[in-house]
Amino acid sequence: MSDIPSIDAVREATLVEPKKAKSFSLKGSDTRGDKLFESKKDAKASLEEDALAINELQDALFACKTGSLLVVMQGIDTSGKDGTTKEAFRYTSPLGVNVFAFGKPTEEELAHDYLWRLHQRTPKTGYIHVFNRSQYEDVLVVKVRNLAPPKLVEQRYEQINAFEKLLCENGTRVLKLMLNISKEEQGERLRERLEVPEKRWKFNPGDLEDRKLWDQYQAAYDTALQRCSTAHAPWHVVPADSRSRRDAIAARLIRGELEAMKPVYPDPGYRPEQYEIG
Amino acid sequence: MSDIPSIDAVREATLVEPKKAKSFSLKGSDTRGDKLFESKKDAKASLEEDALAINELQDALFACKTGSLLVVMQGIDTSGKDGTTKEAFRYTSPLGVNVFAFGKPTEEELAHDYLWRLHQRTPKTGYIHVFNRSQYEDVLVVKVRNLAPPKLVEQRYEQINAFEKLLCENGTRVLKLMLNISKEEQGERLRERLEVPEKRWKFNPGDLEDRKLWDQYQAAYDTALQRCSTAHAPWHVVPADSRSRRDAIAARLIRGELEAMKPVYPDPGYRPEQYEIG
Numbered sequence: 001m002s003d004i005p006s007i008d009a010v011r012e013a014t015l016v017e018p019k020k021a022k023s024f025s026l027k028g029s030d031t032r033g034d035k036l037f038e039s040k041k042d043a044k045a046s047l048e049e050d051a052l053a054i055n056e057l058q059d060a061l062f063a064c065k066t067g068s069l070l071v072v073m074q075g076i077d078t079s080g081k082d083g084t085t086k087e088a089f090r091y092t093s094p095l096g097v098n099v100f101a102f103g104k105p106t107e108e109e110l111a112h113d114y115l116w117r118l119h120q121r122t123p124k125t126g127y128i129h130v131f132n133r134s135q136y137e138d139v140l141v142v143k144v145r146n147l148a149p150p151k152l153v154e155q156r157y158e159q160i161n162a163f164e165k166l167l168c169e170n171g172t173r174v175l176k177l178m179l180n181i182s183k184e185e186q187g188e189r190l191r192e193r194l195e196v197p198e199k200r201w202k203f204n205p206g207d208l209e210d211r212k213l214w215d216q217y218q219a220a221y222d223t224a225l226q227r228c229s230t231a232h233a234p235w236h237v238v239p240a241d242s243r244s245r246r247d248a249i250a251a252r253l254i255r256g257e258l259e260a261m262k263p264v265y266p267d268p269g270y271r272p273e274q275y276e277i278g
Numbered sequence: 279m280s281d282i283p284s285i286d287a288v289r290e291a292t293l294v295e296p297k298k299a300k301s302f303s304l305k306g307s308d309t310r311g312d313k314l315f316e317s318k319k320d321a322k323a324s325l326e327e328d329a330l331a332i333n334e335l336q337d338a339l340f341a342c343k344t345g346s347l348l349v350v351m352q353g354i355d356t357s358g359k360d361g362t363t364k365e366a367f368r369y370t371s372p373l374g375v376n377v378f379a380f381g382k383p384t385e386e387e388l389a390h391d392y393l394w395r396l397h398q399r400t401p402k403t404g405y406i407h408v409f410n411r412s413q414y415e416d417v418l419v420v421k422v423r424n425l426a427p428p429k430l431v432e433q434r435y436e437q438i439n440a441f442e443k444l445l446c447e448n449g450t451r452v453l454k455l456m457l458n459i460s461k462e463e464q465g466e467r468l469r470e471r472l473e474v475p476e477k478r479w480k481f482n483p484g485d486l487e488d489r490k491l492w493d494q495y496q497a498a499y500d501t502a503l504q505r506c507s508t509a510h511a512p513w514h515v516v517p518a519d520s521r522s523r524r525d526a527i528a529a530r531l532i533r534g535e536l537e538a539m540k541p542v543y544p545d546p547g548y549r550p551e552q553y554e555i556g
Binding site for chain 2: 065108111112113114115116119120122124125126152155159162163165166167169170171172
């Protein structure tokens, strides 16, 4: 087990350093993760251990209610947002973890500011929420496909930073994971979806349209990560070409966030011996 | 009708000028409103005219859906938040105006950041919402009665500014009215509540506790108005010792906001003669 990197090492290797975020680019960012986990076997062992720890930490957090955790999960099609969530929380009770997927906004949602629907889903104290896609879609797909005037999109980076700051200053930690997959690996996975009968349902012709816009999406991600990797809610880029390494890295980061909240079971405020059950 | 002040004059007389807000104090602020409306008769005539205009403007706003209006109504007990809302919208259909009163937060609400419950009630395009008490309670009663650590309260002014900026930049105008009543007039009104049988239900012994904290509340208002009268959402201090003048002044300001949105009925996109109803 000596080949499992420390949580600090994983954090450092994946962090988009806020002070240097302006010069960040996905181009120079790892998609493989084999510097952190040389072998898949190590990755799997690490994930197993972390998923057990995450369960225990969540239990304590739910009991002591000292804060809440929001995991923002972003990444292009096939990067594994569902899979990562499933694996990191494989031992955690669904009672304390809620996952919300943000797809195309409804008419009701579009009639409000774009953060309105997200704010309704932020976790209350004691809870972990995972956003599968998030406020960042409003500066990603919306930007690439021109779904809002550029001037409005331009204002959103600061608005998102202020929104996340509000959450952080009020007891919600925000962990932002960008699952970073290479264009070659995405090609593989889309082919797999077409060829493997039991994966065919996942295939969506729209994915191919988005794949044609690969460079535009990468550029939109670059801008989002440059402008929204803040001291209160920095971005982490998780290498996602290997499923097992990706899951292991994400689990280390989630465990790290939970440990930083130092959840402990609260003193019940009475001694059990006070009571007699007749 | 020549004695009705222009909307611009009312706006200017009540505005907490953002650039000079730092030196603002309620101490120097008018509670009477007789410089704007010399006679109550003028005030009543102005209100009647504005209430009719507000109805028409709301209709057009609902049809064209070019934006939305949030009226934040603040003021200490007996200052007339309910009455002002009722009078300004006396001719407006409740379909397009929703009023939300924010009292003591529920457990569910307390488990989220304090802006969570407010964000859920912001108006969608085409609508007018009135907040009877608002996000500002979290820097007023919460501050005066020490319901949250001072360090957290201190962060809220900037958080509120960012939240309101988000709304404004996404199509919601924010009109903030502080109903400014004198301590003498509040005394009158509380006595009235005790003495007049049909007003007795409104009396709440807690109001007297708050009255003892008069100076602390005034100071908390000063700070809120100093720090949150912004270019995108400035504060207006409405003299509230005279009910008719207060209502007339508030209605002028609400009408002004709606006119600034320039709501016009949209072109239906077809000529009625295209259709034949058999």
